[in-house]
Amino acid sequence: MTLETHRPFIEDLYRELHANPELSNREHRTAARMAELLRERGFEVHEQVGKATGVVGILRSGEGPTVLLRADMDALPVTEAERVPYRSSVTDELDGQRTGVMHACAHDTHMASLQGALAILAEQRDWSGTIVAVFQPAEEVMQGAAGMQDALRELLPGGIDVALGQHLMPGAAGEVQTAAGPIMAASDHFIVTVRGRGGHGSQPEKTIDPIVLAASMVVRLQTIVSREVAPAERAVLTIGTFHAGVKQNIIPDSARFEINIRTFEPRVRERMIAAIERIVQGECQAAGAPPATIETGDLAPLTVNDADAAATVGAAFDAAFGAAHVPSPQYLGSEDFSYLPAVWDAPYVFWMYGGFDPELVAQARARGTFDVDVPSNHAPDFIPVLQPTLDTATTAMVAAARAFLA
Structure with missing residues (x-):
């Protein structure tokens, strides 16, 4: 046949x-x-x-x-x-x-x-x-x-x-x-939970807005590949999910997003993971929020x-x-x-x-x-x-x- x-x-x-x-x-x-x-x-x-x-x-x-x-x-x-x-x-x-x-x-x-x-x-x-x-x-x-x-x-x-x-x-x-x-490439998956202080949308001064905080992280995380990984190295960082809030006039207590990174070199992977930790926790500190939780998700070799x-x-x-x-x-x-x-x-x-x-x-x-x-x-x-x-x-x-x- x-x-x-x-x-x-x-x-x-x-x-x-x-x-x-x-x-x-x-x-x-x-x-x-x-x-x-x-x-x-x-x-x-x-x-x-x-x-x-x-x-x-x-x-x-x-x-x-x-x-x-x-x-x-x-x-x-x-x-x-x-x-x-x-x-x-x-x-x-x-x-x-x-x-x-x-x-x-x-x-x-x-x-x-x-x-x-x-x-x-x-x-x-x-x-x-x-x-x-x-x-x-x-x-x-x-x-x-x-x-x-x-x-x-x-x-x-x-x-x-x-x-x-x-x-x-x-x-x-x-x-x-x-x-x-x-x-x-190898793949790593991280789940970040940011905790703020919720409240009324008309009184943001009484809150720590986790959406603004998490959004700052999302933007800053994009600089890892462009500013911390050498141009000769190959790496990708993608944020594929972002979840926060249930109503337009309520500032929520927390926000959650997920990060995926792809790397070929162990040293690049380690540097990116360290940078993720530094940026996420640094933004929390700058906002007066408690430390974020960073969980490890699915991995691929x-x-x-x-x-x-x-x-x-x-x-x-x-x-x-x-x-x-x-x-x-x-x-x-x-x-x-x-x-x-x-x-x-x-x-x-x-x-x-x-x-x-x-x-x-x-x-x-x-x-x-x-x-x-x-x-x-x-x-x-x-x-x-x-x-x-x-x-x-x-x-x-x-x-x-x-x-x-x-």
Whole structure:
């Protein structure tokens, strides 16, 4: 059987998954569907692997290396733009609010292409070794891979030889990117609670306004990257939530916001964390407010591809894609994928593939409007073209797996 034979199945599965997304740690329908398909291919299937909805499929075919192939399953609290007939109209409750749900980070392409690759590999069987297919929950909140570690250690006491994963990024469909070394940044999440003294909006002199105080912090925190991180270093600081107050004429007692930072170097990370503490507490002191509370949230490790394994995958992609295989830049996005091979201290390779109309991408780059014209991950219009996106991702997973299987 070939890719052409399985293409209708892969495309139909993608549309099904895209139209039925589920939030992190709630991937019950998705996980059941992944398990069902694995059973159809003859895999030994394990469900509820770890602390949530993880699914693992194992296929043995003689002696040889054990290769772990991973796809993530969760979607995001994003309301999808009306662009395709198979758009998501799903909604769910999150933090007390009703929100749209969308595969705005292409995990639907990850699952569909991995299932396509598994179908091809299960039928051909001209390889020796063991395939471990991992369908992981909760990547978006950086909990899923770590939550599967203990269960995977028990399930595979003999370990694995290599772990492989991929991700769709803004770029031309048909293009594949690989590189050795650091490829995705580490991520840190902090929740800041600022406490003031509430009161009537007409009498601010009797209060310590936590909104004004927190707003000062938000502005000042933006200077960390621009004024405390060297221009040669790469770092990002984003404040993604801000919550305070319930009525326009009441000054509240507190305000709360969340910070996300991305770094490649430990020393830069440490400097940014120290600066966050200094700025937040310094602003509190200046306002006569009590010290703020800074809690640590979700964390993601640096993703560092093994040099030898990356060379093996790169050679396979040269053969499979030719000039469409290009060097990967370092992305300031983050992944929890590396927690999986860390269970056995195994090497891994994580690569990227594009998902948008090549002509659109080329024109946008020529005009200098790429960041405007090509949607970014987590945007409501981050909807890849079906082809050659799915063909590319499926071919990449098959080629990479075959590069290690005997």
